[in-house]
Amino acid sequence: MAWDFSTEPEFQAKLDWVSDFCKNEIEPFSLVFPYAVRSKNPKVKAMVKELQDQIKEQGLWAIFLDRELGGPGYGQLKLGLLNEVIGRYPAAPQFFGAAAPDTGNMELLAAYGTDEQKERWLKPMLNQELWSAYSMTEPQGGSDPKLFKTYAERDGDEWVINGEKWFTSAGRAADLLFVMCTNGIFIVPRETPGVEIMPEPRSHNHIKYTNVRIPADHLLGPEGDARTLAQRRLGGGRIHHAMRTLARCELAFDMMCERSLSRQSHGKIISEHQMVQEKIADSYASIRMLRLFVLETAWKIDQSSTAETRTDIAAVKFTMAKVLREVSFNALHILGSLGTTDLTPIQAMYASAPTMGIADGVDEVHKATVARNVLKGYEPHEGLWPTEYLPAKREAARAKFEPLFEKDPELRKIAEGYARFAAARR
Ligand SMILES: Cc1cc2nc3c(=O)[nH]c(=O)nc-3n(C[C@H](O)[C@H](O)[C@H](O)COP(=O)(O)OP(=O)(O)OC[C@H]3O[C@@H](n4cnc5c(N)ncnc54)[C@H](O)[C@@H]3O)c2cc1C
Numbered sequence: 429m430a431w432d433f434s435t436e437p438e439f440q441a442k443l444d445w446v447s448d449f450c451k452n453e454i455e456p457f458s459l460v461f462p463y464a465v466r467s468k469n470p471k472v473k474a475m476v477k478e479l480q481d482q483i484k485e486q487g488l489w490a491i492f493l494d495r496e497l498g499g500p501g502y503g504q505l506k507l508g509l510l511n512e513v514i515g516r517y518p519a520a521p522q523f524f525g526a527a528a529p530d531t532g533n534m535e536l537l538a539a540y541g542t543d544e545q546k547e548r549w550l551k552p553m554l555n556q557e558l559w560s561a562y563s564m565t566e567p568q569g570g571s572d573p574k575l576f577k578t579y580a581e582r583d584g585d586e587w588v589i590n591g592e593k594w595f596t597s598a599g600r601a602a603d604l605l606f607v608m609c610t611n612g613i614f615i616v617p618r619e620t621p622g623v624e625i626m627p628e629p630r631s632h633n634h635i636k637y638t639n640v641r642i643p644a645d646h647l648l649g650p651e652g653d654a655r656t657l658a659q660r661r662l663g664g665g666r667i668h669h670a671m672r673t674l675a676r677c678e679l680a681f682d683m684m685c686e687r688s689l690s691r692q693s694h695g696k697i698i699s700e701h702q703m704v705q706e707k708i709a710d711s712y713a714s715i716r717m718l719r720l721f722v723l724e725t726a727w728k729i730d731q732s733s734t735a736e737t738r739t740d741i742a743a744v745k746f747t748m749a750k751v752l753r754e755v756s757f758n759a760l761h762i763l764g765s766l767g768t769t770d771l772t773p774i775q776a777m778y779a780s781a782p783t784m785g786i787a788d789g790v791d792e793v794h795k796a797t798v799a800r801n802v803l804k805g806y807e808p809h810e811g812l813w814p815t816e817y818l819p820a821k822r823e824a825a826r827a828k829f830e831p832l833f834e835k836d837p838e839l840r841k842i843a844e845g846y847a848r849f850a851a852a853r854r
Contacts, residue, residue, distance in 0.1 A: 439506060443513055445486060450517045453479055458519035465522040465556065466601070476523070483524055490525045490534070490554055492668065497538035498550075504726035508671045512719075515675025525556060529597055531668065532661040533560040533606045536613070540649035540657060549604060549615065561602035563593040563616075563635060564658060570595070571793050573655060578637060580609040580647075587614060587647065589622075589640040599633035600625050606648070607637065613648045613657050616640060663734035666741050666788050670722045670748040673784060676777055677715050677751055680759035683774060684708060687763050698762070707758040718744075718751045739801040742794040749785035756781050822847075 435443065457479065458464065464472050483489055491510055493499020502510070514520040521527035530553060537550040552558040569575030578591020589609060599605060605616045605623065616623060622640035625633050649657050685708060688699035698704050725740040734741065756778040760767035767774045785791045809815050826843070833840035 435509060439509070442486065442488070443509055446488065446510060446513045449482065450513060450520050453482075454520050454523050455517050458517070462519070465519070466559065479523060480525070488524060492526050492531045492535065492664075493538055497535070498554075499538075503730040504667060505723060505730055507668070508674075508723050508726040511668060511671030512675045512678070515672030516679045521672065522556075525554065526668075528665060528668065529562045530560050532665045533562055533604070535664055536606065536648060536657055536661050539660065542645070544645065545615070545648065553604075558603040559598070559601060560604040560606060561596045561599040561633075562606045562608075562661070563596040563599060564608040565593065565595045567592055567594040567634065571790050573658070576608070576610055578607065578609045580611055580614055582644075583641075585644050586641045587644060589614060589616065589637045589642065591637050593633075593635045593637070595629070595632040596635050597632045599635050600630075605635070608654050608658055610654065612651045612654050614642060615646045615648055616642055659738075660734060662788055663738065663741050666745045667722070667725060667729065667734070669784070669788060670718075670744045671726070673748040673752050674715070674719055674722050677711075677718065677748075677755045680756045680774060680777055681708075681711050681715055683772065684711065684755075684759040684762040691764075704762060707762060711755045711758050714751045714754055718748055721747060739798055742789075742797040742801075745789065746785065746791040746794045746798075749781065749791060752777070752784050753781040 457475070461467070461472055461475070464476050467473060467476070480489070487500050488510070490499045491502055491507055493501075494503070495501025510524075511521075511526075514524055514526070534550060534553050537546060537553070541550060549558065553560060564573075564576075566576050566578065568577075576591075578589065578593065580587040580589045582588075589607060591607075591609065593599075593607065596602075596605065599618070602618050605618055607614045607616050616637070618625075620640050620642060622638045624636040624638065626636065628634065685699075688704050688708060689697060691698045693701070699708070721740075721744055725737060725744050728737045728740060756774060760774045760778045763772065763774055766772060767778075769775060813820055829839075829843065833843065
């Protein structure tokens with residue numbers, strides 16, 4: 429019977445190491461040197477390298493990449509368990525070389541890049557010498573890829589890209605822009621003439637691509653197949669977001685429990701008030717459900733692929749957003765006025781909760797995908813009544829027993845007695 433929720437001791441030892449390392453090294457370091465991983469200052473860089481060398485020694489660098497793509501090949505389930513630890517610390521994913529949006533872009537390069545493309549871009553990205561962004565959403569439409577217009581025209585040995593993108597996270601700071609055109613995904617160095625980054629928004633950029641010329645070999649994967657690549661990228665990205673969101677929910681939960689045991693009101697520790705208990709109990713149950721769902725989905729990906737696990741990935745995506753909204757709200761509320769300040773992580777977590785229902789596809793679209801896919805496993809019933817219509821089921825059951833009743837009239841009488849009893853209760 430293969431149904432086991434335990435973690436093998438060797439891997440648990442790794443998780444324990446990651447937990448100690450994040451708590452004792454990464455968190456204090458990033459509180460003093462925020463955004464250090466991208467710093468160009470040689471002293472800060474040297475300190476970051478020292479920490480990252482320890483991560484590499486543990487074999488925990490670029491943990492998101494499968495073995496055949498050049499990573500340690502932990503698979504999604506173990507990655508989920510690792511992200512559950514790392515995701516508590518905002519700076520940790522970058523320290524571990526496992527932060528979006530670079531991870532998804534590296535996965536694409538690893539899966540679809542030519543040897544030359546991997547040498548030129550993947551290796552330096554893995555070493556954090558190059559940073560990237562993913563340029564897919566357009567100003568006139570995000571949820572519906574059929575509205576995208578950005579197009580790359582072939583001109584001799586070059587592609588010429590024209591279009592406009594919206595909400596390219598960290599585009600301003602990226603060396604490489606992975607641009608989804610209607611006819612393929614192209615790698616555009618940000619410095620290429622014709623790439624214009626608009627002043628607003630600051631972090632998720634509006635970018636105009638005007639006659640942007642790139643060499644022919646900057647096409648990633650086959651021409652015309654942008655949506656397959658995008659799906660692969662986003663499918664992986666969504667489950668990784670869910671893993672880190674689980675970690676954020678657990679952090680919020682720990683904060684609400686600690687506070688509820690520490691604060692008094694109306695003659696009681698607040699944890700003794702039933703409505704506080706309700707928030708704790710509901711949050712606990714939601715997190716347990718989310719955790720199982722995330723890890724089971726990760727396990728399913730390991731058994732098949734992101735494409736085959738699409739329905740569950742979509743369901744996990746909107747579920748994690750819902751649980752984050754619920755749990756971060758409960759935690760904020762239990763922290764009272766303190767929860768509304770930026771003196772703890774709760775306020776930012778709660779403010780970011782709606783984002784999780786929009787980034788990587790809005791909840792509504794994922795819900796529609798889930799419903800559509802789930803309904804493929806069903807058929808309409810024949811006639812007026814559903815399959816579970818009890819009078820019809822009773823009739824069919826009686827017909828099944830009729831030969832027995834023929835042989836044993838006593839049994840028929842007993843069955844008729846049961847029928848009268850049930851009818852009287854209805
Ligand atoms: C923090 C963050 C980071 C992001 N990073 C990137 C990035 O790096 N690169 C990138 O390309 N994009 C990025 N995005 C953009 C993201 O992919 C889009 O926001 C998302 O796809 C939704 O598109 P939209 O914002 O244009 O919303 P719209 O498509 O305009 O949708 C708005 C609303 O309309 C409703 N709606 C839309 N379609 C349906 C439907 N089919 N059924 C029911 N209701 C519907 C929903 O209520 C939805 O919220 C990011 C977004 C966020 C919030």
